[in-house]
Amino acid sequence: MGERICLYPGSFDPVTRGHMDIIARAANIFDQVVVGVLHNPDKRGCFPVEKRVEMLRKACAKLENVRIIAYGGLLAQLTREENIRVVVRGVRGVADLESETMMARINHQLNPDLETIFLPASPENGEISASMVRQLAAFGADLSAYVPSEVLPDILAAFAQS
Ligand code: COA
Numbered sequence: 665m666g667e668r669i670c671l672y673p674g675s676f677d678p679v680t681r682g683h684m685d686i687i688a689r690a691a692n693i694f695d696q697v698v699v700g701v702l703h704n705p706d707k708r709g710c711f712p713v714e715k716r717v718e719m720l721r722k723a724c725a726k727l728e729n730v731r732i733i734a735y736g737g738l739l740a741q742l743t744r745e746e747n748i749r750v751v752v753r754g755v756r757g758v759a760d761l762e763s764e765t766m767m768a769r770i771n772h773q774l775n776p777d778l779e780t781i782f783l784p785a786s787p788e789n790g791e792i793s794a795s796m797v798r799q800l801a802a803f804g805a806d807l808s809a810y811v812p813s814e815v816l817p818d819i820l821a822a823f824a825q826s
Pocket of ligand 1: 675770
């Protein structure tokens, strides 16, 4: 049997403990996890893509089977280029499940070899979102419960400058 590899895509603007929970659990299931920083046209970015990649690399440094990449095109095209047949997404509840199901169907239509599997977000991460982290950071609140400790200084530095 070949190597079991999956893509975990997202905006990661910035990476949160919620994302890390899914990455670590996917790394236990798959031989290799490719974390893809992709573009969500519905969102105005905050951190530059290079910075998001750098923060993910720091947060995932101890996970040997995790690789971080950035990609500006369609997820379906990236999976073809990387020969990946499984996408992993975290779901926090029914609202996520609805939108994620739609995205999974479209991606499957665009690349019929591709399947999406959902991991339920751990309950302690159910309230975390990248936009909440950005909002708290802008008001100088304590972020330590929400973001990996390795990237906390980067986030504080970015918001101290703005
Ligand atoms: N626990 C807690 N929160 C979580 C979480 C978890 N396990 N997983 C995700 N979240 C949060 C994130 O922090 C984020 O919060 P925000 O909305 O405040 O920013 C939100 O849930 C979802 O973000 P994320 O998982 O980072 O991804 P996204 O929904 O922004 O990403 C892409 C969507 C990038 C994967 C999608 O737009 C895409 O594939 N783009 C490429 C273009 C393409 O192929 N489009 C066609 C797709 S149908």
